Amino acid sequence: MMYEIDLAVIGGGPAGLMAANTAAEAGAKVLLLERDGHLGGQLVKQTHKFFGSEEQHASMRGNDISTMLGDRLGSFGERVTVWKSATVIGFYEDGVITIDHNGIYKKVKPMRVVVATGASEKFLSFPNNDLPGIYGAGAVQTMMNVYGIRPGQRVLMIGAGNIGLIVSYQLLQAGVSVAAIVEGLPHIGGYAVHASKVRRAGVPILTSHTIVRADGAESVESATIAEIDRGWNVIQRTMKTIACDVICISVGLTPLAELLWQAGCKMRYIPSLGGSVPLRNDCLETTVKGVFIAGDVSGIEEASAAMVEGRLAGLEAAASLGFKSERYCEERNDCMEQLAALRSGPTAEKIRSGLACAECR
Amino acid sequence: MGDRRITNHPILQFSEGEIIHFTFDGKPMEGREGDTIASALHANGVKVLGYHFMTKRPRGFYCAIGNCSSCLMIVNGKSNVRTCTAPLKSGMIVETQYDRGVPDDV
Ligand SMILES: Cc1cc2nc3c(=O)[nH]c(=O)nc-3n(C[C@H](O)[C@H](O)[C@H](O)COP(=O)(O)OP(=O)(O)OC[C@H]3O[C@@H](n4cnc5c(N)ncnc54)[C@H](O)[C@@H]3O)c2cc1C
Ligand code: FES
Numbered sequence: 001m002m003y004e005i006d007l008a009v010i011g012g013g014p015a016g017l018m019a020a021n022t023a024a025e026a027g028a029k030v031l032l033l034e035r036d037g038h039l040g041g042q043l044v045k046q047t048h049k050f051f052g053s054e055e056q057h058a059s060m061r062g063n064d065i066s067t068m069l070g071d072r073l074g075s076f077g078e079r080v081t082v083w084k085s086a087t088v089i090g091f092y093e094d095g096v097i098t099i100d101h102n103g104i105y106k107k108v109k110p111m112r113v114v115v116a117t118g119a120s121e122k123f124l125s126f127p128n129n130d131l132p133g134i135y136g137a138g139a140v141q142t143m144m145n146v147y148g149i150r151p152g153q154r155v156l157m158i159g160a161g162n163i164g165l166i167v168s169y170q171l172l173q174a175g176v177s178v179a180a181i182v183e184g185l186p187h188i189g190g191y192a193v194h195a196s197k198v199r200r201a202g203v204p205i206l207t208s209h210t211i212v213r214a215d216g217a218e219s220v221e222s223a224t225i226a227e228i229d230r231g232w233n234v235i236q237r238t239m240k241t242i243a244c245d246v247i248c249i250s251v252g253l254t255p256l257a258e259l260l261w262q263a264g265c266k267m268r269y270i271p272s273l274g275g276s277v278p279l280r281n282d283c284l285e286t287t288v289k290g291v292f293i294a295g296d297v298s299g300i301e302e303a304s305a306a307m308v309e310g311r312l313a314g315l316e317a318a319a320s321l322g323f324k325s326e327r328y329c330e331e332r333n334d335c336m337e338q339l340a341a342l343r344s345g346p347t348a349e350k351i352r353s354g355l356a357c358a359e360c361r
Numbered sequence: 362m363g364d365r366r367i368t369n370h371p372i373l374q375f376s377e378g379e380i381i382h383f384t385f386d387g388k389p390m391e392g393r394e395g396d397t398i399a400s401a402l403h404a405n406g407v408k409v410l411g412y413h414f415m416t417k418r419p420r421g422f423y424c425a426i427g428n429c430s431s432c433l434m435i436v437n438g439k440s441n442v443r444t445c446t447a448p449l450k451s452g453m454i455v456e457t458q459y460d461r462g463v464p465d466d467v
Contacts, residue, residue: 035446037448087427120429130418132410133408135423139426147395147400148375149366149403219421256428
């Protein structure tokens, strides 16, 4: 059986939730597909308060934002269908997407698609990096904040970007000790507020340091770290071994763009956006007509930008089907202004130049 | 190994879900309603979920969101189950996977 609908949104994180809400509000029939058994994506496990302005739900906690957006979807009645535990496994050139929905294979041919699949975590290479006990930062966060389980007793954190800092703090909140935060760069990448919180709690942040190796019989028992010089070479005499049962890797995210490759979208490798991203126009439509993108899959940013992008993609996908309210222009301008504001300032320079490379007409 | 469940948290509250019984390599274990197979095993102190089919090195979970396939195990006789996202169910027979496993319909 082939389902036919106006718009399929792939991914129920902040970007996908906003896209589905906005398109349904405009009048489109929407099918939201989420691989997990619950909606919210990365937001579900974020227990800290968000930055940004009120429009982007600042000072709400990530987990509360996702509940709110999920609840709003319910208000559209039959116009919105949500399939959870539904993994999109194929995106074909004739526009058909194939889905594993709770073990049942399904096919859908939507008129428009918003891909909002988010990102996956990058990895680091070092001897014994496959030992159990070496976990991605997102995994540690999921274990603690979603399932309520401590990942271990003593964690070595690799990476002092925002995620590394926030997860370290959350580990402390859960009663787990953090031996140190190791950062290869000579400076801390994350915000100063997050860094000072963990420092105040007594966790050292070691910049210009790297992990040399992990050791343990069946799982992690220790890690060897060392200082590095400007050329990223290990300074031998600085090597030291730290006892820990978890090594948490937090070295960045990369867009989860397999479906866009399959759909035939033109992609470009843009390091400042986290990896290969699809080219897009100012409606967030890719080079394949009718396929839109939003959130981390279009370039790694933050939840706030993901939500505004989701709103814009939902608005445009619906508009291209003729679902255009009289407030369309106003809403579009509002999205553009919010995105510009989020991407202003010196720290967002990397994002701005990356996005400029990803534009197409 | 002890229980690793968080009972005291400044922000989050974890409801004590109902107890779910399952076995891991023949040993009876307890998980909670809401657990995935991997989270329940972790709460019981089990970190090694399988062994790489070629190198035979131990593997645990890595991403915990279904992206990486580092957590494959045999569940109720079915191999290659992503235990980090598969919900724990009562009476499940969970086993360590040592090889490539067999496809579903063979
Ligand atoms: C520790 C941490 C702290 C953060 N702190 C902040 C912060 O303070 N402020 C902020 O603005 N941002 C923050 N972020 C970033 C923010 O969480 C992400 O940028 C945001 O979640 C991206 O949204 P998204 O919808 O693009 O992707 P995601 O949230 O990753 O959602 C993608 C969804 O798609 C689903 N999916 C993937 N593939 C498929 C498929 N094939 N079929 C069906 N479904 C699929 C996934 O299961 C997931 O639910 C933080 C991130 C982390 C990890
Ligand atoms: S740990 Fe990555 S798929 Fe399960």
